[in-house]
Amino acid sequence: GAVVSQHPSWVICKSGTSVKIECRSLDFQATTMFWYRQFPKQSLMLMATSNEGSKATYEQGVEKDKFLINHASLTLSTLTVTSAHPEDSSFYICSALHHPIGGEQYFGPGTRLTVT
Amino acid sequence: GNSVTQMEGPVTLSEEAFLTINCTYTATGYPSLFWYVQYPGEGLQLLLKATKADDKGSNKGFEATYRKETTSFHLEKGSVQVSDSAVYFCALFNAGGTSYGKLTFGQGTILTVHP
Numbered sequence: 001g002a003v004v005s006q007h008p009s010w011v012i013c014k015s016g017t018s019v020k021i022e023c024r025s026l027d028f029q030a031t032t033m034f035w036y037r038q039f040p041k042q043s044l045m046l047m048a049t050s051n052e053g054s055k056a057t058y059e060q061g062v063e064k065d066k067f068l069i070n071h072a073s074l075t076l077s078t079l080t081v082t083s084a085h086p087e088d089s090s091f092y093i094c095s096a097l098h099h100p101i102g103g104e105q106y107f108g109p110g111t112r113l114t115v116t
Numbered sequence: 117g118n119s120v121t122q123m124e125g126p127v128t129l130s131e132e133a134f135l136t137i138n139c140t141y142t143a144t145g146y147p148s149l150f151w152y153v154q155y156p157g158e159g160l161q162l163l164l165k166a167t168k169a170d171d172k173g174s175n176k177g178f179e180a181t182y183r184k185e186t187t188s189f190h191l192e193k194g195s196v197q198v199s200d201s202a203v204y205f206c207a208l209f210n211a212g213g214t215s216y217g218k219l220t221f222g223q224g225t226i227l228t229v230h231p
Contacts, residue, residue, distance in 0.1 A: 004159075006159070032217045034217070034218070034219075041226070042223075042224070043205065043221050043222070043223045043224045044160075044205075044221055046218065049217060049218065093159050093160070095159075095160075095219075097217045102148050102165070102167050102209070103147075103148045103150075103209025103210075103211065103217070103219065104148075104150070104162065104165065104209075105162075105217075105219055106162065107152070107159040107160040107161070107162075108159050109158050109159040110157075110158060110159045112157075
C-alpha cells in the first residue's frame with residue numbers, strides 16, 4: 001500500500017521555540033495532505049488541509065499564525081509549531097490523500113511533541 | 117452535514133471471541149466508508165473500505181458491509197487475537213460539498229483482547 005512518513009517521530013522542545021514536522025508521501029504524489037492533532041484516548045481533530053502550491057485551509061479555532069503549514073512539493077508538507085507552549089504538547093499526525101475520488105487517505109506514524 | 121457514530125467502548129474480549137463494532141453514519145449522496153486501526157503510539161492504518169452500497173470490504177479477517185438502507189458499516193471479525201488490540205475508527209468520505217478530501221471520523225473504539 002501507499003506509504004507516508006513523518007519526521008521526527010518524537011521531539012522535546014523548550015517553551016518559546018519553534019518545531020518543524022515533516023510529512024512525506026513516499027511512493028505517490030499527493031496534492032492534498034492533512035494535519036491532525038490527537039489527544040490521549042480521543043479521536044483525531046483535523047487542524048488544516050494542505051494543498052500543494054497554495055495556502056493551507058485551517059479549521060475553525062486553529063491559529064494559522066501558530067501552526068504554519070507549507071506544502072512545498074507533491075510529496076512534502078511541513079507543519080511548524082511556532083513559539084511552542086506546554087499546551088501544544090500533543091500527538092500530531094499527517095495524512096495524504098491518495099485517491100481524490102474514493103477519498104482514501106494514508107496516514108503517517110505520528111509525531112509526539114512535548115514542550116517543556 | 118456528515119457525521120459518524122461508533123459504538124462506545126472500551127470493548128474487552130477473550131481471544132477467539134467474535135467481534136462486532138457498530139458504526140452508523142449520516143451523509144447526503146453516496147459516501148465512501150472506511151475502517152482505520154491505530155496501534156498504541158502509531159498513526160492510523162487503513163483496514164478496509166467500501167465505496168458503494170452493498171460492497172463488502174475485508175482484510176486480515178475483518179469485514180464490513182456498506183448498508184445504505186440502515187446507513188451502517190459495522191466491523192466484524194470471527195475470531196479475534198491479542199494482536200488485534202488497538203483503537204478502531206470508522207470514517208466517511210463525501211466527495212460533494214465543501215468538505216473535499218476530508219474524512220469524518222467516529223470517536224474511536226478501544227478494543228482489548230485477553231489471552
